[in-house]
Amino acid sequence: MNRKSVYLSAALLALPATAARADEGMWTFDGFPAERMEAAYGWAPDQAWLDKVQAAAVRLTGGCSASFVSSDGLILTNHHCIASCLFDNSSAQMDYLNDGYVAQRRDLELKCPGQQAEVVTAITDVTDTVKGAFAGLAGEALTKARDARIAELEKAGCTDTATMRCQVVTLFGGGQYKLYTYRKYSDVRLAWAPEDRAATFGGDPDNFNFPRYSMDASFLRAYENGKPVSTPGHLKWNPRAPQEGEATFVVGNPGSTSRLYTQSQLAFEREVRLPVTLTTLSELRGRLIQAMDESPEKEREGLDTLNGIENSLKVYIGRTKALNDPAFTDTLAAAEAELRERSTSDAALGDPWADLEQAVGAYRALYLPYRFTAPSGDLFGYAQTLVYAAQERTKPNGERLRGFTDSALPLTEKRLLDERPVYPWLDEMMMGWSLSKAREYLGVDDPDSKLLLGKESPEQLAERLVSQTQLADPVVRKALWEGGIAAIEASGDPMIQYALRLSQRQRDLQQQVDEAYAGPLAIAGGKLADARFAAYGDSLYPDATFTLRISYGQVKGWEERGQQVPFMTTLGGTFERATGNAPFDVASGFAANETAIDKTAAYDFVTTNDIIGGNSGSPVIDRNATVIGAAFDGNIHSLGGNYGYDGTLNRTVVVSTDAVQEALETIYPAPALVKELAGH
Template sequence: MPAFARLAAGTALLALTSTAARADEGMWTFDAFPAAKMRAAYGWAPDQAWLDKVRGAAVRLTGGCSASFVSGNGLILTNHHCVVGCLQDLSTANQDLVASGFTASGAAGERKCPGQQAEVVTAITDVTPDVQQAIGALTGAAAVRARDARIADIEKAGCTDPATTRCQVVRLYGGGQYKLYKYRKYSDVRIVWAPEFAAAFFGGDPDNFNFPRYALDVGFLRAYENGKPVTTPAHLTWNPRAPQDGEATFVVGNPGSTQRLLTQDQLAFQREVALPITLASLSELRGRLISAMAQSPERAREGADTLFGVENSLKVYIGRVGALNDPAFTAKLAAAEADLKQRSAANSAIGNPWGDISQAVKAYRDIYVPYRFITPNSELYGYAETLVKAAAERGKPNAERLPGYTESALPLLEKQLLDEKPVYPWLDQLTLEWSLSKAREYLGADDPQTRLMLGKESPEQLSQRLVSGTKLADPAYRRQLWQGGAAAIAASTDPMIVYARQLDARDRELDRLYKERYDAPVTAAQARLATARFAAYGASNYPDATFTLRISYGQVKGWTERGQQVPTRTTMGGAFDRATGAAPFALAKAFTANEARINKNTTYDFVTTNDIIGGNSGSPVIDKAGTVIGAAFDGNIHSLGGNYGYDPALNRTVVVSAAAIDEALRNIYPAPALLAELRRK
């Protein structure tokens, strides 16, 4: 697990909102869409046929984004920032596809994206009784083992054809429900089209999470199977029209994670422990990256995607800190908890879940720092850790393996391990050195874990030795170790493999402590909290986001900012007015070259009240007719507090319009074949 994935680990097992969702709030599962609630607010709601159609066209990308099929020939609509990693991997010093953009020259020119997989939900099955029965009265580590073992068996039984299907049991309502999601997967995904980076990310970090926006944040992929584009009769209809103020909109995608009802103790942990470490560490990494990238144009190219990710994360966490330090916002969260406690006072069956979570959080505070920093941040170390752990886990019965190494998880793990993609040694050494230095800083130089991780070397010495000495950048070498299994890993003298073996026992120990002291008691407590909320508020609540398929409804609508009404949309002509000639407000070359051809009145970006979070990037924005009128790519600055709660007056989704995409394909980055494919019914 990457170093900063540990932040999510402490908050992933969370509960649903404590009161019924209000206004346009809600990331609803498809088997519990609140049709009556929407009908009361809008006078209309989709029927089951409508829901089935859009569900069948929704796509999840394994890079952490959402997407949708928009033709019968496997064409996938998503965001540019969801395909930029692919473009980066396919670029060279002589051909920078991120900067210049990409238009495939026919089917033969569509290029495979390393590590990418597209997945479509085909079935959702409630397996709650099965999993909860396996847990029974067990507690602590025994409860976690029983739960994980039963989940592994359910996933294996649910997908007997791992070449084309993937099964995943998802925990909802903090353990109140378990659902088996079955996916049709496509492991060959290719890039079809993307604009210049300057067009997709016009405004750069200053405009990120803000509006008005003038960004062409869009990209197209295609799913292949057996060397041919897949046939996708379940696809959405392209509708390049301007949005209408007040019209109903739907966002269908896979929101990553939300923590909309942390208990007060969990909120305090975020505010006092996790978020301060994250902000300080990421700020330092940003500075190191900028300094290193300034050393050469090649480093600037190679580090750009990493820097974008760091800056985006920084802004997200700054927004979360702001939300948790806003007295009015946190007062609402405290009041919601107090209301549930009052309503549940007579329900003796739930016990005291708040007290149990409080004790678990106290225990977690003791292990959080070592647990967070035991995994160095390095792509090459990630390969080594995967190989070392997989070698051990694959030798065990499926039910006894660590999550992530079970039979249902191995095909994707193997693909991401073995797909060929570039590794930049300077960048890998930089992130490894940074993460090792932060581990030493937060643990202390004399801590046994620091000595385990560094020995007598400095972070600089160790990272240089490991990165320069390993052969793991070579996919053929990784394949050799993967196929060789435990014997090959035990015999390997590759320094990165040796280092991963060195840290493995401590990593497993900390994972065991986390599950025993935090995961198990919090899961049990949150299952009881879920029961309490259903009793208090009925079934009108939605589960926290889990990077599984959801649907939100809303409308095209602006908001009031500092006394001024923010408009619902921008036009393509506005980009020319906003341009300064200097990055990040320099127009893309194709925009200036084709200015006379562009219809500047075309709606560029627009905002809606849909409730989204990270992971929804690339989600189609759909109208009542079930047609695509845009792709969600961002939220406004207020939406950063959406991790903990939704404010209907301020939270907004930012969308690139289908009209602007259509205009770009016609007059800025001409792709007549792609345009014709989109317009075929």
Template sequence: MTIRQTLFCGAAFGIAGLALSAVPASAEEGMWTFDAFPTAKVRKDLGWAPDKAWLDTVRASAVRLTGGCSASVVSPQGLVLTNHHCVIACVQDLSTDKADYVQAGFTARSREDERKCPGQQAEIVTAITDVTPQVKAAIGTATGEALVRAEIAAIARIESGNCTDGATQRCQVIKLYGGGQYKLYSYRKYSDVRLVFAPEFKAAFFGGDPDNFNFPRYALDVGFLRLYENGRPIAAESHLRWNPAAPKEGDATFVVGNPGSTQRLFTQDQFALRRDVIFPLTVPLMSEYRGRLIAAMAGDKERTRTGADTLFGIENGYKVYVGQWQALRDPGFSGTLAANEARLRAAVAKEAGLRGRIGDPWANVAKADAAYRDFYADFYLLEANAGYGSTLYGYAEALVRAATEREKPDAERLPGYSSSRLALLEKQLTDEKPVYPWLEELTLSFWLSKTREILTVDNPDVKRMLGKESPEALAERLVSGSRLADPKVRKRLFDGGMAAIRASDDPLIRFFLINDERGRALSRRYDREVGGQITAAQAKLATARFAVYGDSIYPDATFSLRISYGRVKGWTYRGTAVPPFTYIGGLYDRATGAEPFEAAPKWLAAQGRIAKDTVYDYVTTNDIIGGNSGSPVIARDGSVIGAAFDGNIHSIGGSYGYDAALNRTVVVSSAAITEALKTVYDAGSLLKELSGG
């Protein structure tokens, strides 16, 4: 996990009969907030709906992980269920060339063996409060950059005023409907999160990139963590009951988690910006970076070990972004998006009073996006994605900006540096985790070379960054001379504030200081010409949707707690029926002995003992997106029956819409997890805890 994180959000192509949240949600569509759960709709669609007690228990058991994943508490001792790909960064950080837990797996045989995950924090929602009036009153009639600053100041005041215990609380104001609503989410946070169990990578990601976003699947994508406080496992106030039985076809399922980001409420101009400007820049970059990584790792055992997690993330993100881009270029898909916008516009046009209240927000968005096209590449390369995910660059940025922002009043700081958010930032900065110089040099030289190529050699920002050095030489000098890999150095710089930053001779600190003002200037331009304008327009669009569709419209995903409902159900595509289940025996049939279809040695050793008729993975109609990884899949009786870990290829379009006929959530079953813990991993104590013993 790095300071600068990118959430890869799912999206899809080949969608027919698309439903969007710009119109009332169709059956099984929706990532609903807990304070606006559609009880009547669920009862109509499923014939039953959970009551308040059911919802309260589930909400109090749901966990948000700061690495961009979801999870759930599944025992009174704070045991947490999530995905392997949600803990792989921790597994990688704890591994060495002598003990490679990514390849060998990790099983804590006792509490003393459980290992702390660097930079990880777990958060459980304790309250949701509507603060829309306070934020909108602060914004008033402001526009552009003034609107953004007023919004930031109001949010900072609300967050700091409602969380007085920084050690155990976190407050976050979540913007919904693009600015139509603001909700204060209060969290009970746990900063000591420890690894309990992770299978081998070959078992968790069997099938590799070819099987990613596909089904049938045979993946044990599961991980277990534990929440600690004051050096001891917590006594959980709420937890989900483990159910070792697999569901049956047609059974109702609920997915509770934190979907990362969707764009279902976007306008046609916003979709066009992504199709014509954003993806043509970002997709080729990801492809080339992936190629450079693979070439650098080829034939080098240590680089292969230390770069595997980065490559995994890039390959996943590349597949998603390509899918999103294809979706927006598909005539049928884009035609449905356009038709839904036209339907809303027509409804607004019929209501003179509504039209008079909102004006023409579509035109305002179009104007903002036209401005953004002029400087998107500069903003992306020099600010929004500067460093291209380099851990050391992320440290330099966070240290410099934390020092700068802490000298300002809370309400005037950049987002992410308010007092309510500094505790997590400090944790991520000062926790010890490995840094790999070869990977840092490769990443920084890639970013610098592509920035020079895209912005051109004569660009003044490029000249200021590179001087007379080549991208490769500059990257080597910055990485080899920096001491930011040492958490003690980072701690001294963080504690020392601006005086320590100014006195530092660390080349990465000096390099970031040279470029910081340009990045800030681009951010201010974005706020002035784009962000503030779009927030104002989206608030008006929200007013229009509420007036036309009432409360049947759910907000776009924002990496905040949501619940979706569905059923265990396969699908039919181009005349071929896809059954909803796979079974453990299918793993051995699919295994070829060669990557990525090479079965893990422990699974091969257990082949004669394991129950091959156990449901391994299954699919449901639940509406999810990236960020839902690790979400518990919950049965009608409130028990957990698996963990969501993927979507099928059609669900990649979930960023823009939902198709009940094709979109599917892919789940690793609790039945398979139970069987694997018993037969493959001899994890008796973990099984006993799950069963309540």
């Protein structure tokens, strides 16, 4: 059935733009503000609607969101969320990241290393249980008791670790603890992806900007026992153009926000973390570009990493600008001052702001060694995981580090053992860069620098370890994993021995951070949450934690420098924007099919929905709970959304189902998927 004739009779909810409408909030599904939305929009979803949407929402463990859109486990997400899958399946002979991939049959769908799809099946409040475990404790003793109780709850909640995952999540900085139970699918395969240039048209200059012309969409499929999973509770695919002013919902897993941070925490971000991150990432980008220029092979092998670095840099630049904008920071300071004023009568509260300031001060002294004593690179990451896993598995479950408890081990093992390519030059460059930055920030004579480097230079050490390690081979990793601590300690692999050498110092630093910062933060965060609930009621949304959230908003442009930014672009705009030079060169599939493409089809659009990193791939759905797009970006103003939301400027950028359907039919044909999405 043709795209133009499908679902066009669906009723749409078109609403006038209202400046007073407050669309802020990444709400938990057990705390959706239905009354607030009803007051603003004249309608809000009921519990049956929320339950249906929750059952179809997918979290991808690679750090993105997604949704089931067919009864056979088909998953809609972003292209940039599966770029690593394309990259890991590519070779010099078959560059799937550059060329895209269409599986003409299901048995040709590509396995995605390290990927797992998860669906929330239950959310349970365990606040009293967790807080009761550390009542009266402080510092490291508090974090140990808290983590032990969390490990106990996670293990008890998910006895079938083959199909379930349990995760206790900290909300409101320690004010609440919720147990999230997931149905997981560990076999995820790629079904359809456009060319890289179709998804990245405009490149870094267009990133976090609008208008956009990006086909940032792809389809995965979840498998179990070698067969596609049955997903009768999927969302309905609705390939239509958005309507200006209509209500929209974004359902996904925003990664993390810092909107509940105090002024001392924000000062640490502005003065320490962000400057270090920007400086070091900028140098890494330069090193990588220089190396990629050496050969076509390195250009291909480094592209996925470069895309990630450039995206991160833009995010951190945006956050830095936000925290150096007096108007923005004055608003944050005023909000904190108001909360403090409202809380002065509560003597039992004490002064959590002062407690946090003291904890942040202690963390400042620990931050650089805590950050730089773990070198970068896939191979060192494998070694560190193997060493920690072997050490932690000798302990009772409640005494292990998070990530190595019984509930977490299956995913840790999957990520470690799934086969994927490792490029020695790239790993060596990443490791040498991180070691050089450690020496620069810690100082040549610092004991941690000496521990990291010994007598070698960063580049010499990286070259030696990467060239001599066997950890690129998953068979070697599997033997070390299964051999446990005896195999690790007996291993002659230099990367394993290096990770062993660093592990005790890393553990000591973690202990110091728990004692001086994490422990006090849990207590102060809980008190601040109590203060907020007392001052404003309990209808609040917590900071993002890469757990399932829902935001509501509307399709709406904004005003930029006196000019109205349109709410939508069309496929034809791609050709008008093209210059013939990268990154504004038209993808070959677009160029080859230009005369056949419906240039009036809606391409990308913007909404007022409140999102953050981790929401990438989230379904954008309408009042009828049908999918009309996939969120893939925010505008430049949304980068300050880590610390606060401005509904006049912050926008979510979405690729429309109208455009994806046109791509499936005309540009990168996938007739089987077209039938599947139509329900045939």
